[in-house]
Amino acid sequence: MYIQRNIDKELLDWRQDKHGKPLLLRGARQVGKSTAVKHLAKQFTHFLEINFEEQRQVHKIFEGDLDPKMLCEHLSVLYNVPIIPGQTLLFLDEIQACVSAISSLRFFYEKYPELHVIAAGSLLEFALAELASFGVGRIRSLFMYPLSFNEYLLAMEEPLLLNAKSKASPNHPLPEPIHNKLIAHCKRFLVLGGMPEVVATYVEYKDLLRCGQVLDDLTTSLKADFAKYKRQVPYLRIAEVFDSIVQQAGGKFVYSKAATSSSHKQIKDAVDLLALGGLVIPVTHTAANGLPLGAEMNHKSRKMLLLDTGIFQRLLGLNIGDLLIEDDFDAINKGAIAEQFIGLELLKNASCYKQETLYYWHREAKNSNAEVDYVIQKSENIIPIEIKAGRKGSMRSMHLFLEEKKSSFGARFSLENFSTYDNIAVFPLYAVNELLHWNPSH
Template sequence: MKRKMYDYLVEWKKRTNGTSALLVQGARRVGKSYIVEEFAKAEYKSYILIDFNKADEAVKDIFLHDLDNMDILFQKLSTLYNKKLYPRESLIIFDEVQLFPRARSAIKYLVEDGRYDYIETGSFISIRKNVEGILIPSEEDTVNMYPMDFEEFLWALDNDTMYPLIVECFNNRKPLGQALHRKAMDLFRLYLIVGGMPQAVKTYADTKDFDSVDTVKRRILKLYREDIRKHAIGYEMKVEAIFDEIPSQLQNHNQHFKLSSLEKGARFDNYRDAMFWLSDAMIVNNCYNSTEPNIGLNLNRDRTLLKCYMGDTGLLISHCFDEKGIVSEEIYKKLLLGKLEVDLGMIMENIVAQMFTASGHKLFFYANSSRDDAEARMEIDFLIAKSKISNRHNISPIEVKSGKNYTLSSLKKFIRRYNQQLHTPYVLHTSDLKVEDDIVYLPLYMTSLL
């Protein structure tokens, strides 16, 4: 399936011309290996794919013993994989490189040699045990790969016309109009419930069967649990407890993840490594409380107060509705029609967090629970900085609304209190685009364009 990462890989090849390797990292099953191999097939005369999940000791020994003689090293690789290599026209792929960190360390010498291009793919790349004892190569660029975004999802459904219209209307601050907006929201809800994991998207595109889609997603959730038990050594029980608690925390609209629900008297210090493990594995997207909505949201980050969103909203839905082990066709159809008798706020917040993350935003929210000052007491779902920073008016507060009837009391308090710091305030909702009282109301499917 068509992915935007392909264009990035083409640009990387042209820009670097062999002067650096590229590390493509992301959660399991987001399509890293697939897109890199498709790129290799189309853009190079030949390629070797070394899958360290399968590579035998003969392959690993090459990186342990032959780095001092590159001619021998490449001859051995070419023979083992029965692939002829051509200087400046061949690519060597290190797939699942986290399983053999010494190969990653060897990138320094391979790039210096200059004969071929190198791409590494992997998950859990920054997990401590995957970098211990190796030299992280400075000759390595890194790019994050995420689940399919809304535009890629539409491509998978052979719809190439809807998203350009959405972009055009966003740029001109014009509504789509009733009929087209309804169609766009129907497609967006479909994206919401299927999610962006390529296997789930392909299954839907091929079968249109929600039960089959959910089976795929449950396999991925099972894989994540197995990864937690395998890789979160020393605190796997804490990681799994947080993972299981995510739906409940989001459903309760907590201002931050409440550890007390996991263990009475639990302290953040005791769960910090578990929290960050899930984020490093890119299974979740952490959103931090920024205590001051000003330039450098990260400078005012409270690392102990965070929200925990699933990296893929389709997986969140399967994670939420798991009483029978599978989300029934009926639940999916009710979600698609917006008629499920549950608060959809958490699902909408999660998809916004997912879309912001894929667009390159760090996630921040604002919460003040003052007991003494009602005017100061407020919570804003997300804060983002504008692309070109100036002396004032840099931060946009964003509220996410899943229903048609809602109030904006926190947003209006926030505007009054921080007027000098604010750029455009936004409300992301299920209705069409409008501008009212200097607040821009955007349909949820425009989130990625902010």
């Protein structure tokens, strides 16, 4: 089955552009890049897919002249597929395995813009990091992540539920039965995560144990990639740092706890490689005194998220019964899984045309520590976000931030229905997209 993705619309719009830039799909392994391209291919008469990891002989075609029309002539003969502008989609998959093919993309835009070309790669970021330039302004990047909660609801054939959710806001809460249904779906999504294979397995079999096995297989496969990350950083060090990131989730990442026998630089190199591979997503401290938020970021103070809550809960060995059955926030939030989920949803619901950076805020002072889980920019406003247990949850850090930064309102995520408390807007865990599209004046 094909699971509908948000990026499908962007791909269809690109298909209508007769002189579009070549697309570069970027994202971690197994998030659905190739599947989305193959779905788009149904809009074309001809489809030529080249996998540079599997089809090593094709590398030789890219070793000489990179003139795109000559390349296409050779590829068409080799694969016996017509390459006709407007009728053929050329898909260069696992392109990181052929650096010269990456270099060729810029020439497709300059000399053959009428041909539709998409490239993708599971470890593409490593190859791009080593290229001085790969066609800035001539190639359009699209960033993909695992399924968002909204995409999951579509996969579960709940379009009416999704529509009701999209119309709700702190000023217009949902009826309690609908809210409770969404909370139940959200708790299941925390367990499953958004990896397409896992969601497809659940849709077909409705079996969480079977999905757990798929998650374990995915995790094994992703860890096996550590050996490909970089030869200068040993596989075991990357694996040790990765395990430490899982254990330190929810708090500031302490490098000295990550690998006892390694230096700070060695650990940092491993963290950077995990981030490049898309498995780990940093949340960086910002002073948040003004925009852009990145102007006052502190790279030495970071928290770390995992790519997917399903993988996270498997690695941490969480009791999925607690996640599914309990209505107590603390039981559900073991391992800070709710914080992980909100951060990932902020990324998944942002524009696919740029790579968003996540920020948090904290203040360390004697007898006056304060921390806000996330800080985002919404129009010209700086919005603090906290993930709390409920109505009685302490909001001291939130109020301190609002007062100190002169922010107009803050947002809190919990198991509660939509509501407001003074200048704090309350959103259910499942409603990150609604926060991003909310107009406080309505």
